[in-house]
Amino acid sequence: MNRFELTAAAVDLAAQREALKHPGSGGFCAFEGWVRNNNEGREVSGLEYEAYTELAIAEGERILAEAAERYGVLAASAVHRVGNLAIGDLAVWIGVSAPHRDEAFRACRYIIDEIKHRLPIWKKEHYLEGDHAWVACSHTERAHELEPPHVHGHHHHHAHPAHAGKFAPDYSRQQRLREVGEGGQRKLADARVLVIGAGGLGVPVISYLAGAGVGTLGIVDGDVLDASNLHRQVMYDARDVGQRKVDLAARRVAALNPTVEVVTYEQPLHAGDITDVFAQYDLVVECTDDLASRYLANDAAVLTSTPLVLASVYQYEGQLQVVTAQPGEPCLRCLWPEPPAPALAGSCVESGVLGPVPGVLGTMQAMEALKLLLGLPQPADHALQLVNLLDGTSQRLPIDAAAGCARHGGCVAVARRALERAHAVGELERHFVHLDAAIAAGYAIVDVREPAEISAAPLHVTSLQVPSGAISAYTLSQLERPVLLVCASGKRSAHAARLLREQGVDAWSLAGGVAALAAA
Amino acid sequence: MTRVTLQYYAQLREQAGASNEQLSTGASTLRDLYTELQARHGFSLPIDALKVAVNTQFSDWDRLLAEGDTVVFIPPVAGG
Numbered sequence: 001m002n003r004f005e006l007t008a009a010a011v012d013l014a015a016q017r018e019a020l021k022h023p024g025s026g027g028f029c030a031f032e033g034w035v036r037n038n039n040e041g042r043e044v045s046g047l048e049y050e051a052y053t054e055l056a057i058a059e060g061e062r063i064l065a066e067a068a069e070r071y072g073v074l075a076a077s078a079v080h081r082v083g084n085l086a087i088g089d090l091a092v093w094i095g096v097s098a099p100h101r102d103e104a105f106r107a108c109r110y111i112i113d114e115i116k117h118r119l120p121i122w123k124k125e126h127y128l129e130g131d132h133a134w135v136a137c138s139h140t141e142r143a144h145e146l147e148p149p150h151v152h153g154h155h156h157h158h159a160h161p162a163h164a165g166k167f168a169p170d171y172s173r174q175q176r177l178r179e180v181g182e183g184g185q186r187k188l189a190d191a192r193v194l195v196i197g198a199g200g201l202g203v204p205v206i207s208y209l210a211g212a213g214v215g216t217l218g219i220v221d222g223d224v225l226d227a228s229n230l231h232r233q234v235m236y237d238a239r240d241v242g243q244r245k246v247d248l249a250a251r252r253v254a255a256l257n258p259t260v261e262v263v264t265y266e267q268p269l270h271a272g273d274i275t276d277v278f279a280q281y282d283l284v285v286e287c288t289d290d291l292a293s294r295y296l297a298n299d300a301a302v303l304t305s306t307p308l309v310l311a312s313v314y315q316y317e318g319q320l321q322v323v324t325a326q327p328g329e330p331c332l333r334c335l336w337p338e339p340p341a342p343a344l345a346g347s348c349v350e351s352g353v354l355g356p357v358p359g360v361l362g363t364m365q366a367m368e369a370l371k372l373l374l375g376l377p378q379p380a381d382h383a384l385q386l387v388n389l390l391d392g393t394s395q396r397l398p399i400d401a402a403a404g405c406a407r408h409g410g411c412v413a414v415a416r417r418a419l420e421r422a423h424a425v426g427e428l429e430r431h432f433v434h435l436d437a438a439i440a441a442g443y444a445i446v447d448v449r450e451p452a453e454i455s456a457a458p459l460h461v462t463s464l465q466v467p468s469g470a471i472s473a474y475t476l477s478q479l480e481r482p483v484l485l486v487c488a489s490g491k492r493s494a495h496a497a498r499l500l501r502e503q504g505v506d507a508w509s510l511a512g513g514v515a516a517l518a519a520a
Numbered sequence: 521m522t523r524v525t526l527q528y529y530a531q532l533r534e535q536a537g538a539s540n541e542q543l544s545t546g547a548s549t550l551r552d553l554y555t556e557l558q559a560r561h562g563f564s565l566p567i568d569a570l571k572v573a574v575n576t577q578f579s580d581w582d583r584l585l586a587e588g589d590t591v592v593f594i595p596p597v598a599g600g
């Protein structure tokens with residue numbers, strides 16, 4: 001049971017504590033924040049708290065739920081005072097009960113840090129000299145950011161703020177457009193859009209669709225925020241590094257437009273679940289940096305008749321394609337029937353990108369999504385759009401559906417075969433967090449990365465080193481055990497494992513590659 | 521010899537070191553032209569990983585080159 005409360009009255013501490021009692025609790029931890037008589041060298045006579053109530057309560061509830069999930073606590077609650085307070089008054093109270101003291105201490109610390117950091121609460125300090133000032137309540141120290149990231153399973157949760165109904169977004173600027181109006185706004189409110197990837201492309205897509213009032217946003221991302229993301233993923237900030245992007249994105253959407261319901265998926269979609277997920281949405285926007293994901297999304301879109309907005313970037317340029325998923329209209333495979341081998345596409349090795357490039361392409365994806373949802377006028381033909389931001393050119397190349405999948409039985413038949421193959425690849429993968437566990441399980445480790453990659457990030461276990469392009473049953477003939485192939489992200493190793501299987505080798509691919517291993 | 525204008529995207533632009541160039545070629549089809557360019561610029565992508573467009577229309581690799589054609593080679597890109 002989690003509860004977050006804003007109150008103008010004094011807090012009944014005994015009742016708060018009593019409400020957290022639980023037969024399974026072995027530890028209880030409480031924190032009290034008091035009003036002190038000085039701040040930054042000035043003497044304070046009292047202060048006043050003002051909150052953006054709806055958002056503060058929604059966000060406070062979310063913080064308590066995060067703490068419960070993160071630390072496995074049994075119950076947590078928090079109360080924040082608003083209005084006028086005197087020196088020595090209690091301003092905030094947090095209580096946590098958990099099976100053991102460690103979870104209780106850590107969750108309590110997490111909750112107060114997040115409340116200070118995230119809640120829209122402002123403090124007006126009254127000074128002894130008679131003047132006053134508004135002081136931001138946020139501060140930067142968050143102890144839990146120093147902890148290693150937690151391992152989470154695949155589950156969905158709803159981030160719908162309980163009190164969102166009270167917030168009234170103002171869509172007047174877009175409703176004023178003749179093509180939008182109230183009818184268009186209702187279409188957006190009824191729409192369910194899935195955004196795959198909350199990175200460089202996904203950030204503008206999520207921001208614009210949330211701002212426009214799309215009713216439900218699904219967000220898929222398995223990554224945590226890295227400092228190297230910040231130059232292009234502009235809705236996150238430096239303090240978010242190390243946190244899961246789906247959580248950050250959900251929080252950002254709640255702050256931007258609390259009326260939007262957010263559904264998060266913290267593992268990438270795979271061949272086994274993707275069509276079921278797509279069937280729950282009206283439109284999908286693919287924003288990953290992964291060709292395999294883009295092809296998988298294309299196939300699922302075609303099979304479920306869900307329109308798909310694709311974009312990708314490379315250094316200073318980008319490509320944009322809308323797959324309508326209607327009979328007779330072209331898909332991604334009508335252009336490029338198969339993705340190039342991972343080593344050729346360079347997908348395991350960063351090619352570099354300038355921040356505004358995914359910003360531009362993601363913004364174009366948001367525009368295409370809104371055009372589809374609102375039924376705005378569109379060109380009659382279907383095209384691949386190429387944008388080069390270095391020389392400022394853009395070309396629109398019409399796609400002839402008759403020259404694509406139509407020659408191989410049509411998009412639906414092609415997509416069905418591809419999805420079946422992707423399913424088979426999933427059965428080539430093994431999940432390990434430590435390679436020692438793989439060795440203990442009887443696997444011989446084969447590192448299929450290039451020599452330069454290996455010397456930059458060695459594996460720290462005994463391994464045979466054979467680059468993926470050179471691998472064959474012959475190169476592994478001295479190994480009799482099952483072999484586990486390892487590359488940077490799991491793509492080259494999956495490709496190599498499939499080749500080796502065809503040659504009779506008991507080969508497996510480390511899912512997610514080196515990136516999925518725990519730090520040594 | 522046929523004079524054509526070439527435009528490159530993504531890895532091809534990187535490997536060619538330019539986003540476009542003018543060329544006089546003895547190649548008769550787009551397929552021959554790409555083979556010639558592979559040797560010249562060391563393009564690593566095989567022809568079946570690419571799309572080709574001529575004068576802003578996607579084209580078949582067996583199309584014959586005509587004087588003044590603008591030819592665009594496009595690989596799928598992965599970044600996001």
